[in-house]
Amino acid sequence: MARSCEIVLALLVAAAMASPLALAYDPSPLQDFCVADKASDVFVNGHVCKDPAQVTAGDFAFSGLQNAGDTANAFGSKVTLVNVGAVPGLNSLGVSMARLDLAPGGLNPPHTHPLATEVLTIVDGEMYVGFLATDGTLFARVLSKGDVFVFPKGLVHFEFNFGARPAVGIAGLSSQNPGLIRVADSLFGASPAINDEVLAKAFRIDAATVQRIKAQFATKK
Structure with a gap:
């Protein structure tokens, strides 16, 4: 019996020690939705919830990903981001998405998303994509229509169109606001x-x- 009590006590202590670690993660949503109230000046980690009585279907909708992005710039690329800034209903849900357009020879320069893992799907053309692991190893390959590639959270990655026609990709990201740090821009x-x-x-x-x-x-x- 004494041995059993010792085992139970050890399990309780281990559970108590583990609790703070569990609380370090973002909590799951505690209600159906928490639409971002852009009119609020209260600062929180995310956005204050709008009064549910004021929420409409438009808070969960976005239109425009069917339109090609303007790639007439130095990089020949355009990212159309659909994050919580574009869709208030994404607040607290931990997801966002983006359309990537690359002109022939276009580049989405090496960058990171500090807050999100990215899953890229090619919907037209071809892209040479890759990311760098923390030990400097490059993981890269050429993707064609229908191919998918994952960029782990926070790692430097890029997309390049070496083809003769435009390329398009749709990305899913594991944050309502994934963040963006372009390596060269941030340094120089x-x-x-x-x-x-x-x-x-x-x-x-x-x-x-x-x-x-x-x-x-x-x-x-």
């Missing part, structure tokens, strides 16, 4: 600017080269 186009010496040493180039690169990104703003 930061405001205020990162010290030239820091970038020169990091990239093993001279300060004059850093300044020339910074000038390229300054023209994109």
